[in-house]
Amino acid sequence: MAAPNYSLKTNRELLDPNFESYRLSLDAIPTYNVELDAAVEEVTLKDSQYTLEHMRAFGMYNHLHLDPWYQDSVLFVDCKGRLLSFTVTLDSVLGKPREIFRMEADRGRREDRLNASLSFTSATWAALSDGAGRLYLLRTSKRGESTHCKWEPLFSEDLGEPFVVLHSTSHVQAEIHTMEVLLLRILKDAQETKGSGFSVWLEWITVDNTAGPGLEKNYKVTKRRVLRGKSVPHYAAVTPQGDGLMVASEKPFVVTHVDGRPLKQPVTEAVEVEKKPEPFYFWQQTAEDITACVRMPEGVTKESVHFRLTADNISLGVQGVAPLLEGQLYASVDPEASAWVIREDRSLEVTLEKRTVGPMWPELVIGDRRGEHVMSDEQAALILERLNHLTSEDPLANPDKDKPACNSQELEDCDGLPDDTSSLTHFDGESLKPTQVVNLGSHQYLFTVDVNPAEMPCLCLRHDVDALLWQPRPDKPADMWMHVATFNALGYVQASKRDKKFATCSPDFSYAALCECLRHAFIYRQPSPVDGVLFNRKQGRQVGQVAKQQVASLDTSKTFLGFRATNDRLYVLTCTNLFVLKVNNS
Template sequence: MDESGDRAITDDSMADSRVEQVDAASLLQQKRCCEVELPVRRDLLDAQFQGYKLSLEELPSLRIATLAGAVGSEWGASQAQELTSLQHFRAFAVINGLSIDPWSAAAGDHFAVYYFNQQRQLVCHFVPSQPQASLPANSAGQIVGSFSDNATVESTATDAVPLCGSVQFADAQHCVVTNGRGRLFVHTGARHTQTGQEWTWGPVVDYVCPESCLLQTARTVVSGGAVSIHLVVLYVGKQASKDASRFVTVLEWIVLQAVGSSWKTQRVRRLEGTSAPHYIAVEPPGDGLSLVGEGIFKIVFDSQRVVTDTATPADEVMEEQPPVDHAGLGKRSCFNTGLAAPDDMPSSFGPDDLEECDSFADETYNAAWMRFDGSTEAVSHRADLSGRQLLFTATVSPDQMPVMCIRYDVDGLVYQPIPPEAGSEKVPWEHIATFNALGYVVASKQEKKFAVCSTALRFACVCDGNRNVYLYRNEVPVGEQSVLKNRKTGQTISHVARQHVLTLNDAELPIVGLAATQQAVVILKKNALTLIYL
């Protein structure tokens, strides 16, 4: 059994990974769940794809100054001395500081983008959806919430290092914010009136996260006329064990209900794992939680019921390993498997001779998609994603869970998770689109920082840390007015996929956020928002 996905690395042993034996009962539970395979629609694959043609077309753009400087992943980088484990680094080192309200993007000629500035204020800009649309009155930005230390709504939750705030949109009427210091706030009401006034925020009065946290997802659920908000926060805490130097990644699945102008927790469920998940979403009915992560996650706490962990002897779930034939192993095999090479084996080369491709250090090597059932708190479905790179996630429709783009050979396959029906064995995934050769493209971008796609799945966008933005558009017909031929073969090309390479100004400033709508890409730097229209 592969245990390399369950590890905790502290600052004292960052160079030497310590592999921890996973919980036997959790492994047995996941073995009993429904194992599913990723479906692949062959009609969405193009074996004859000819690649992307570099376009020199000048795309329309718009540049808007930020208010008091935007923050994002560089905030986490500034706290590097306080990030004491690999788990902290994976959770907080790269934070996309830009959010688009998906309900505003589908509302008309303008959409709303949000970010936190250096004064811990939530800033909103209304920007045109199309290049020919006029600028709205508040395109320069407005402050819709203040969460600084001297604000009246602020209450310091913890002595931990504060993170930048994060925002999620539960529906068209509810917006949830965490201030980065463990407190949660909810805004109720219309967000698209463009009044220019600061919003009213109702605090969650009975919840304080024990550590600095990030808000991962939020969704409104209506059941029997009652409205509740399901949300998930992520933090890294100390492991409750004899070895207090170890850390554990924690996800808290919280259900909120309104009490007057404030909010209270109705239910809290806590999951623990070995690394920050790459994807997490609450199902629209609120019946389940889907996540893509490395190693094992399990529910360890529920405020409404006692969580029991069936005591299962380890030998009942540990697969018996055959004896290792050291004589049949090369020195390289011993390095890759973690086995100690026999003393009499010739030392042809050492660890310094290994190349990057010889390592299993990729974060998705032991990744899996898991669905936790909200009623049984067990893993109901699981899909192995070992070796498959998760390229990006995106919200295509606000009423559905975010989609995932997963590398398949050289392509990027877009999957839409679907809540499973009771008693149905149908795979709760749907392959809805393909970005040709995107897996190959992303693998070649060694400096990649963020990646997104349009809500219409018309194009994908990749950016590096400072200045370059790469756009990859799906194939479109060449048109009746022109003829395009392959110079070598003479074959007439009827469809062409185009690539755009854009260079941003202020190359010394990092890109702190990236998002996309149906026709626009939005890039956030500390000093400016840049919109590119396609």
């Protein structure tokens, strides 16, 4: 993985250090219920899909799709293979979802089938996966103007193993219409011997109108690129012009194939490591004395050794040779209690007795780097005793008896950090190499949301207790991710929701929303001016703004399958019902 070369720059003007809390509001939320003619299609995980990555990719799938170009419409797929669109014209008079496309009936026979997935490519195109390996590119016309037209498939091809569509985009270059689609698969890797043996595949495919401008539409796959990793990406999207890819994941992704051919991985050049010269002498110490062994030339006798020792200096040499060890000692010694002797291995052993008992010397002769310090058994035992509490089998080991020990069981969920270091990476579309890498560290990923359909989706990350929304800007390499909004304390709040399933926010940042698996949806509004006069009881100061929390309890016992937010409404999907919550009045 490439080393991090970029950091996220927080806009401090969007932070509120004085934010206190959300006030529970009992204001009623108008809620409307639409009963579905047929159940929502929900493909459950198979016994072979047992890993955490399968659960993240397919088990927690959001079955409800919001049209970012026309936010009054949401879409989903039912058990009959129909792609249904539901449009709100008047909240109090809701119609029924209508069919805009029907997939092939035989797709349900495949045992490893996944949930159907949808991505809006442009204002007039959409990418649809049937969950059985087939990709449709559908011409939809302008959806806000022609809400009763059925979508026309101009591209349909079986791409192999089942996949879900993560993102798609459309652009025109040299009068050729091109669509970029990003697919996700989890496949068994025969060469993988560690762990579960599954790998995560991101396939980036390019589909062009090969017939050319003004001719009959003839869309074909012209390029396929495969990236592999070991974790499902939190965020993955293609740049609007198809010249790059952004991926946020716990573990890195590497491009492995281009158009079916394995990509040669760059060979890491061997770095010639400068060999450290062999130590000229070795020395070790105790609290009372020091022992040094100096290498001597072959054939040295006792008579040819020149040894001079004072309280602060030492000089050791051989007749006819420059001094082997000479200089000022780190601390004073007792010359009368010191001695030297020649060993059989042609080394001279010097024993020095410290004048001050206890302190350890960092070096023998000041400025002499030719020696190597060898830790004595006594010194090693002393260090081990001092550090024993860090490696104790007792989780509550406490070297400071007068202070209470920290119990990890008392930590809250939001205090824990992921085991792996997450990263956000931009890949260049031409070289397929990472150009910008951000080490996310403790910035936990929260959710993805489309704010401006003409730009890439935003990703929301936890920064301390807050949730910060980041807008990717691939056209500005020096400032590629811009901080556009802050949801105060949402990072802390969402960590306390043990049953949280989905999270999102409105495109205008007026509120964020979370939902549990059953019944409850939580709305967290941005601070707004207070009607009247309100004082803080503890501080005695007047409060000008209040952030509100609202809780919606839906009349259903079914599990939530979809959750989307617009500026005015919150949509919640179960297998049999679609709930519309009027959050804001325009």
